[in-house]
Amino acid sequence: xxxxxxxxxxxxxxxxxxNKPAGLLSQPGRRAEKWDxxxxxxxxxxPEAVAVHRLDEPTSGLMMVPITKAMASGLSKSFxxxxxNKRYEAIVTGILEKDEGSVDFPLxxxxxxxxxxKIDFENGRPSLTHFQVLERNTKENWxxxxxxxxxxxxxxLRMHLMALGHAILGDPLYADPETLAKAPRMLxxxxxxxxxxxxxxxxxxxxxxxxx
Numbered sequence: 001x002x003x004x005x006x007x008x009x010x011x012x013x014x015x016x017x018x019n020k021p022a023g024l025l026s027q028p029g030r031r032a033e034k035w036d037x038x039x040x041x042x043x044x045x046x047p048e049a050v051a052v053h054r055l056d057e058p059t060s061g062l063m064m065v066p067i068t069k070a071m072a073s074g075l076s077k078s079f080x081x082x083x084x085n086k087r088y089e090a091i092v093t094g095i096l097e098k099d100e101g102s103v104d105f106p107l108x109x110x111x112x113x114x115x116x117x118k119i120d121f122e123n124g125r126p127s128l129t130h131f132q133v134l135e136r137n138t139k140e141n142w143x144x145x146x147x148x149x150x151x152x153x154x155x156x157l158r159m160h161l162m163a164l165g166h167a168i169l170g171d172p173l174y175a176d177p178e179t180l181a182k183a184p185r186m187l188x189x190x191x192x193x194x195x196x197x198x199x200x201x202x203x204x205x206x207x208x209x210x211x212x
């Protein structure tokens with residue numbers, strides 16, 4: 001079955017894997033103008049679909065959506081126990097000096113400024129991101145990086161890169177005006193997922209070409 005306005009890369013009896021476009025919510029918000037989302041589009045066809053794996057609205061790429069209660073429970077456990085390998089790609093402002101490294105700043109919600117997050121070394125939750133430089137463009141002053149989040153905190157990749165002084169181009173929340181204006185969208189893409197199927201144990205691997 002096809003679902004209008006969704007790029008479906010994989011479908012079985014338990015889940016759907018889509019290539020989410022930038023600008024589409026993973027699940028609906030409270031306001032009417034935030035109703036359209038991945039889940040809103042899938043639920044008429046699969047009523048048990050839930051968002052156990054979410055991408056930020058401006059992020060594009062791979063998103064797994066369970067369509068049965070058993071798979072929702074199994075997939076939630078896989079994410080919680082860090083059994084899902086995730087890779088992202090981004091273009092950030094400035095030239096990263098290190099070829100690779102890790103960022104482990106703890107994060108928590110910035111409640112007065114929601115949905116923004118903040119770094120808080122006393123109350124924040126442990127957060128870890130590994131990065132590797134793929135390309136440096138000194139002429140245009142940007143760096144392309146491969147990102148592997150070990151934890152899955154809200155806005156983790158965006159916050160960690162900003163904290164390094166290299167915000168993602170086009171990031172509407174964390175980029176300064178000049179960095180925001182350098183791209184028509186936020187240049188962050190979920191490009192790879194692999195895991196053991198929580199119910200069958202089969203090896204699953206999904207890749208999505210980076211569109212920037």
